[in-house]
Amino acid sequence: MLLELGNGVTWHSLRHFYASTLIYSGASVKAVQERLGHSSAETSLKIYAHMWPSGLRSRLGGSVRRGRRRW
Template sequence: MHALRHFYASVLLDAGESIKALAEYLGHSDPGLTLKVYAHLMPSSRDRARKALGRALRPQDPGA
């Protein structure tokens, strides 16, 4: 059962779900606990943040 719970959390985090939402789904009263347990499953968070900032700061094409 623990492995299934871990798999569930890893799939949601990989899809970009927030720690706060995941904590709620898992029944954790404190998102800090969820972050402590599952932070290692978020290796791409820096890359996602970099890409999000890149999109936000990219000059907009007025013809698009």
């Protein structure tokens, strides 16, 4: 049986919400990678770098593309 989420909520949006909550709660890049099952921390950063505090983004420099993904 499939669970209906309704009101435009998708499993993907719930996953994104979970990642956002982890980041805003102070989770490390490694913790987010492990919780979401990404193959590398770089994958997590490519998707969610814009959510970490600006201090982390500036320390990363040009290693992560800064564009926001549109879902």
